Amino acid sequence: MKTYQVGLIGAGFMAKAHAIAYAGLPVFFWPAPALVNRKIIADLTQERADAAAAQFGFEKGTGDWHDIINDPSIDIVDICTPNDAHAEIAIAAAKAGKHILCEKPISRTVDEAKAMYEAVKKAGVTNKLAFNYRMTPAVQLAKKYIGEGALGDILDFRGTYLQDWSADPNSPLSWRFQKKICGSGAFGDIATHVVDMLRFLLGDFTEVNARLATYIKERPVQTGTVDNLGVVKGGENVPKKAVDVDDQCLLTLKCKSGAFGTIEATRNAWGRNNYITFEIHGTKGSVYFNYERRDELQVCFASDPGDRRGFRTVYTGPAHPYGEALWPIPALGIGYTETKIVEMYEFIKAVSEGKQVEPNFEDGYNIELIGEAAFKSASSGLWEKVRSI
Numbered sequence: 001m002k003t004y005q006v007g008l009i010g011a012g013f014m015a016k017a018h019a020i021a022y023a024g025l026p027v028f029f030w031p032a033p034a035l036v037n038r039k040i041i042a043d044l045t046q047e048r049a050d051a052a053a054a055q056f057g058f059e060k061g062t063g064d065w066h067d068i069i070n071d072p073s074i075d076i077v078d079i080c081t082p083n084d085a086h087a088e089i090a091i092a093a094a095k096a097g098k099h100i101l102c103e104k105p106i107s108r109t110v111d112e113a114k115a116m117y118e119a120v121k122k123a124g125v126t127n128k129l130a131f132n133y134r135m136t137p138a139v140q141l142a143k144k145y146i147g148e149g150a151l152g153d154i155l156d157f158r159g160t161y162l163q164d165w166s167a168d169p170n171s172p173l174s175w176r177f178q179k180k181i182c183g184s185g186a187f188g189d190i191a192t193h194v195v196d197m198l199r200f201l202l203g204d205f206t207e208v209n210a211r212l213a214t215y216i217k218e219r220p221v222q223t224g225t226v227d228n229l230g231v232v233k234g235g236e237n238v239p240k241k242a243v244d245v246d247d248q249c250l251l252t253l254k255c256k257s258g259a260f261g262t263i264e265a266t267r268n269a270w271g272r273n274n275y276i277t278f279e280i281h282g283t284k285g286s287v288y289f290n291y292e293r294r295d296e297l298q299v300c301f302a303s304d305p306g307d308r309r310g311f312r313t314v315y316t317g318p319a320h321p322y323g324e325a326l327w328p329i330p331a332l333g334i335g336y337t338e339t340k341i342v343e344m345y346e347f348i349k350a351v352s353e354g355k356q357v358e359p360n361f362e363d364g365y366n367i368e369l370i371g372e373a374a375f376k377s378a379s380s381g382l383w384e385k386v387r388s389i
């Protein structure tokens with residue numbers, strides 16, 4: 001069995017998830033399409049990289065990501081840095097002929113996304129963007145129902161991504177609140193996941209009308225490079241700086257198919273943790289998904305007899321997408337880890353077959369163009385067309 005060598009860059013939250021996924025891939029998907037050896041992990045300092053290598057099972061650490069690009073034995077570059085480094089690393093990796101897994105959002109700007117898309121296209125390398133929520137079996141089941149026509153023609157939809165980890169004004173001004181590092185706030189950080197899922201389920205969006213808001217105008221300056229996602233450590237005594245990204249976004253979108261609906265996202269909704277939902281209505285039925293109950297897909301079919309028509313719960317299991325590889329009993333429990341392992345399986349399978357896979361840099365670029373139209377609409381107050389690639 002082929003073993004690929006991976007170099008991972010950015011040893012924080014996502015490095016942890018990707019390291020588990022490399023280890024878990026053959027455990028769930030056996031025989032595996034290929035194995036992956038965790039060879040090098042990079043961070044900003046040698047010390048942080050060495051500590052991460054020990055924790056996440058890599059052979060060694062480096063304080064300079066160029067070591068990964070310049071190492072001819074590395075087949076795959078895995079980008080888990082904050083958004084400001086995605087473009088530079090991905091373009092260098094593509095030029096060096098490496099296959100690339102990159103965390104979402106693809107980049108800070110449309111121009112960066114375009115350059116990344118063009119670089120992987122020119123190099124012909126397999127590329128994947130880590131929009132893992134679409135890999136949840138219940139989301140894949142919704143796709144199957146829609147593809148089979150079980151919901152009929154899609155009329156409308158609504159999607160949300162609501163969290164509360166930044167609702168405290170004393171939570172720090174991490175990289176997620178600095179435009180020069182993240183590009184945008186709630187849109188890039190979380191709304192893009194729902195945009196990706198609904199694009200996956202319903203097809204391209206053509207027009208957007210959007211509203212954006214920044215509720216907390218300044219936050220305490222953070223020391224250190226890792227975002228501890230809202231953890232407050234004496235924030236009231238720390239000097240503050242301005243937040244220059246959106247805390248909340250509300251998008252009304254039109255699909256190419258004619259369907260329309262809304263997507264809203266905020267990290268300031270007290271009581272909501274990872275409230276990723278969508279509800280889709282068609283001429284023959286509806287589906288509802290809530291990631292906080294991710295083993296379940298709520299479905300309603302208009303063909304059910306009137307006296308028993310209504311939403312019912314399908315618990316995902318062996319009969320559903322990826323179910324045979326995952327757990328032998330429905331509702332045993334899909335977690336964040338499983339979504340990342342399924343994502344890794346699809347990526348490594350594509351690499352081993354010399355193929356492309358979705359979502360990829362083209363999808364990421366398209367989502368940046370939706371963001372561009374949304375931000376334009378938020379200042380013009382008008383419907384704005386989504387540019388095509």
Ligand SMILES: NC(=O)c1ccc[n+]([C@@H]2O[C@H](COP(=O)([O-])OP(=O)(O)OC[C@H]3O[C@@H](n4cnc5c(N)ncnc54)[C@H](O)[C@@H]3O)[C@@H](O)[C@H]2O)c1
Nearest residue numbers: 010011012013014043044080081083085103104225226227
């Ligand atoms: N798919 C998801 O569900 C999901 C969830 C969280 C974050 N993300 C994305 O993953 C990426 C990383 O987010 P995170 O939460 O892991 O961040 P984090 O703050 O936890 O970790 C980032 C790490 O990258 C390091 N780093 C920064 N610049 C670097 C550089 N130039 N070279 C090497 N290392 C560098 C930092 O020191 C830190 O260790 C972001 O693009 C983010 O949007 C995706």
